[in-house]
Amino acid sequence: MSAVLLDLTEDDLKALCQFWQKRFKLDAWDIVLEVVPARDIPEEDAHISYSSHQRTATLQLADDLSTLEEIHEMVVHELLHLFFFFIEPKTVEHTLEEQAVHTIAPVIAELHMKSKDPTKPW
Numbered sequence: 001m002s003a004v005l006l007d008l009t010e011d012d013l014k015a016l017c018q019f020w021q022k023r024f025k026l027d028a029w030d031i032v033l034e035v036v037p038a039r040d041i042p043e044e045d046a047h048i049s050y051s052s053h054q055r056t057a058t059l060q061l062a063d064d065l066s067t068l069e070e071i072h073e074m075v076v077h078e079l080l081h082l083f084f085f086f087i088e089p090k091t092v093e094h095t096l097e098e099q100a101v102h103t104i105a106p107v108i109a110e111l112h113m114k115s116k117d118p119t120k121p122w
């Protein structure tokens with residue numbers, strides 16, 4: 001990871017990702033977090049690619065996210081895709097999954113921001 005977001009260090013972002021990874025019980029996964037130029041993931045604020053066999057994933061965050069809540073939302077969003085894959089690999093239809101994740105992630109991020117010290121990522 002070369003870039004950082006807002007005033008978060010690389011370690012902060014790693015901790016933020018690990019926090020949600022634990023909450024969603026995705027401990028079996030080896031997840032690498034990367035901050036990438038926004039133009040590298042056009043029309044998206046974040047992206048996840050994974051190998052289900054190896055249980056490895058790369059979660060990319062666009063470098064133009066502007067709030068901590070947005071960062072939480074994007075990490076939660078992408079990890080939820082991993083979660084849905086993990087529990088229902090074949091039965092969740094993609095667009096329905098996207099709609100569900102798109103609805104759930106901002107609610108989780110908003111509640112998290114309200115319940116925690118917003119100056120800390122976790």
Ligand SMILES: [Zn+2]
Pocket residue numbers: 077081098101
């Ligand atoms: Zn999505």
